[in-house]
Amino acid sequence: MTVRVSEGKRAERRLGWLLCAPAAIVMVAVTAYPILYSVWLSLQRFDLKFPDEREFVGLSNYITVLSNEYWWTAFGVTMLITVVSVAIELVLGMGLAVVMHRTLVGRGLVRTSALIPYGIVTVVAAFSWRYAWTPGTGYLANLFSDGAPLTERASSLAIIILAEIWKTTPFMALLLLAGLALVPDDLLKAASMDGATAWQRFVKVTLPVMKPAILVALLFRTLDAFRVFDNIYVLTAGANETSSVSMLAYNNLLRGLNLGIGSTMSVLIFISVAIMAFIFVKLFGTAAPGREEGRR
Amino acid sequence: MKLRWGLLDAVVVVFALLPVLWIVSLSFKTTATLTDGNLIPREWTLENYRTIFQTDQFVRALVNSIGIALISTTIAVVLGTMAAYAVARLDFPGKGALVGVSLLIAMFPQVSLVSPLFDIERQLGIFDTWLGLILPYITFSLPLAIYTLSAFFKQIPWDLEKAAKMDGATQAQAFRKVIAPLAAPGVFTSAILVFIFCWNDFLFAISLTSTERSRTVPAALSFFTGASQFEDPTGAISAAAVVITIPIILFVLFFQRRIVAGLTSGAVKG
Numbered sequence: 001m002t003v004r005v006s007e008g009k010r011a012e013r014r015l016g017w018l019l020c021a022p023a024a025i026v027m028v029a030v031t032a033y034p035i036l037y038s039v040w041l042s043l044q045r046f047d048l049k050f051p052d053e054r055e056f057v058g059l060s061n062y063i064t065v066l067s068n069e070y071w072w073t074a075f076g077v078t079m080l081i082t083v084v085s086v087a088i089e090l091v092l093g094m095g096l097a098v099v100m101h102r103t104l105v106g107r108g109l110v111r112t113s114a115l116i117p118y119g120i121v122t123v124v125a126a127f128s129w130r131y132a133w134t135p136g137t138g139y140l141a142n143l144f145s146d147g148a149p150l151t152e153r154a155s156s157l158a159i160i161i162l163a164e165i166w167k168t169t170p171f172m173a174l175l176l177l178a179g180l181a182l183v184p185d186d187l188l189k190a191a192s193m194d195g196a197t198a199w200q201r202f203v204k205v206t207l208p209v210m211k212p213a214i215l216v217a218l219l220f221r222t223l224d225a226f227r228v229f230d231n232i233y234v235l236t237a238g239a240n241e242t243s244s245v246s247m248l249a250y251n252n253l254l255r256g257l258n259l260g261i262g263s264t265m266s267v268l269i270f271i272s273v274a275i276m277a278f279i280f281v282k283l284f285g286t287a288a289p290g291r292e293e294g295r296r
Numbered sequence: 297m298k299l300r301w302g303l304l305d306a307v308v309v310v311f312a313l314l315p316v317l318w319i320v321s322l323s324f325k326t327t328a329t330l331t332d333g334n335l336i337p338r339e340w341t342l343e344n345y346r347t348i349f350q351t352d353q354f355v356r357a358l359v360n361s362i363g364i365a366l367i368s369t370t371i372a373v374v375l376g377t378m379a380a381y382a383v384a385r386l387d388f389p390g391k392g393a394l395v396g397v398s399l400l401i402a403m404f405p406q407v408s409l410v411s412p413l414f415d416i417e418r419q420l421g422i423f424d425t426w427l428g429l430i431l432p433y434i435t436f437s438l439p440l441a442i443y444t445l446s447a448f449f450k451q452i453p454w455d456l457e458k459a460a461k462m463d464g465a466t467q468a469q470a471f472r473k474v475i476a477p478l479a480a481p482g483v484f485t486s487a488i489l490v491f492i493f494c495w496n497d498f499l500f501a502i503s504l505t506s507t508e509r510s511r512t513v514p515a516a517l518s519f520f521t522g523a524s525q526f527e528d529p530t531g532a533i534s535a536a537a538v539v540i541t542i543p544i545i546l547f548v549l550f551f552q553r554r555i556v557a558g559l560t561s562g563a564v565k566g
Contacts, residue, residue, distance in 0.1 A: 009387075015467060016388030023379040023438050024394055027401055030435035034412035041412065096308060105302045106309075112552045113312040119544040119555075120316065121496045123514040124537040128315040131322060136331035137530055139318065166315065171559070178560035223403045230498040234518065246407040246499070253411050254503055262411035270408040277403050 035270060041263035048257035061264040070248065071265070075272075078244040080157065082225040085164040089221060090214070092165065093172030100173065101180045114170040122167060126234035129163045153240040160242065163231045168224070172217050179213020180206070219280045223273055245269050316541065323534035330530055344535035354536055356508045357516035361540065364426050364512060365494040368433035373487045375434070376441025377479070381471060383442065384449035398439035406436065410503045417504060424506045432500050437490040444489060444558045448482025449475075485558035488547050495543070513540045 045057045065071050100110055117125065131137040133149050149155035183206050191201045207214075229246040236242045238251065249269065253262035322330065323344050325337045332338065348354040383391060413432065417423040422431075452475060460470040501515035508516075517536055520529045548555065 012386050013388040016382040016386040019378040019382040020394050023375040027435050030431050034409050038412035099304050103301045106305050110305050110308050113309045115548045119492050119548050121514050123498050128319040174559050227405050249407050266408040266411045269405045273405045
């Protein structure tokens with residue numbers, strides 16, 4: 001009997017490995033190998049315009065990038081977009097989640113229309129915003145007396161953030177909605193009997209129950225916002241110092257054809273994201289997604 | 297009270313739809329009225345649509361987009377289903393590592409891969425081919441597929457599988473004959489989510505392609521010029537944008553409930 005059980009166990013293991021192997025191999029081959037390769041490239045002078053001058057230069061690319069003001073401007077822009085858009089999305093997303101949760105009138109309509117920004121191609125949405133804010137083709141440009149908002153830095157950044165918020169608030173709201181559904185109605189009713197106001201009920205009952213859902217939503221959106229590229233590419237193409245780090249890395253590669261510097265930026269972006277993820281996971285504790293014991 | 301919620305609903309709907317309606321409206325405007333700022337075109341025309349379907353640039357990109365998204369979706373969902381079944385049902389060492397790796401990849405900064413993949417794909421000769429885009433698409437949609445599917449698989453009544461095995465089916469047969477049909481709705485949902493991801497991608501599409509051979513619509517849009525170099529491409533871009541938005545709108549209209557369930561099950565309940 002024991003032999004048969006362990007035999008079955010072994011078969012189960014083998015099947016488990018067999019079923020996971022293709023997915024695991026593809027994921028590792030397309031991410032781990034290139035990122036290691038990019039560390040290797042980042043230690044070289046490697047410009048496709050001058051391939052003969054390729055040589056090992058140690059950390060000099062890192063010094064070049066980290067002492068370059070364009071890099072730090074782009075880094076600041078990326079952080080600004082990330083922090084501001086995620087903060088606003090959290091508030092709006094919470095509002096939208098409550099509307100989707102509570103509303104009885106036209107529930108399907110609200111959910112369907114909220115999903116459209118999520119599903120729509122980012123580039124398409126970006127073009128729509130670009131035309132909207134361009135004097136002539138737009139309906140929003142005339143809100144400002146001074147004309148072309150996409151030609152100035154502050155207003156361009158505001159529009160990029162607006163486009164990000166429009167696109168991703170629904171996703172945030174859906175994640176929060178799932179958390180909202182976990183809040184027991186009895187608890188809210190009891191609190192209300194004890195004389196808690198709607199706001200107190202929200203802060204004291206709803207928010208604590210939703211904490212894991214909020215953290216997951218924040219984690220995914222923060223790391224996602226840090227990668228901002230499509231909207232900037234279409235809206236400003238990085239003009240007037242509105243480049244994000246992704247934009248800068250892309251330009252270095254495809255406009256500059258400088259693989260060494262491009263790879264250095266890749267590695268630096270990877271490290272930044274890893275640090276942010278690490279901080280979030282520390283904050284999560286056991287509620288981190290993927291950790292079995294943290295789940296119900 | 298009811299009125300107030302209704303009002304809020306209206307705000308949400310307008311906020312969500314206005315940009316879409318604006319680009320639809322631009323796509324139906326004639327060149328002369330393009331800049332009039334009216335939401336409802338004063339002169340309707342199909343000229344913009346005729347233009348884009350006559351240019352090879354757009355038609356080719358549309359074929360690329362559809363082909364690449366469908367192939368990537370199929371492969372990602374097949375591999376994802378296998379892995380998710382193992383994660384949800386089997387006990388084996390390394391399961392935690394697989395879940396961890398997928399989570400890491402879900403958070404991976406895709407732009408970090410642009411430089412190295414550009415070089416690797418050039419050396420392998422798959423730069424500017426369908427395969428060159430399909431590979432990263434599969435990779436980045438696998439975590440989504442694995443999370444969504446394993447959440448679905450955990451809800452399936454597995455006693456049925458036991459019953460099948462009792463009747464003499466092997467584990468593999470039980471998977472194919474009993475569980476797969478039950479899991480079909482979950483598989484379908486994750487296929488929609490993966491398709492939307494591949495359909496939307498811009499970063500890889502623009503950095504790993506260089507010609508019409510494999511450029512997808514989002515990338516092609518940014519290179520659009522009008523029929524001649526001096527023509528304003530606004531109308532044509534809007535029309536092309538509307539065309540690639542149609543499948544998304546259809547998905548959302550018909551599968552709203554499933555998309556919501558899939559997105560949230562993947563991220564919250566794990």
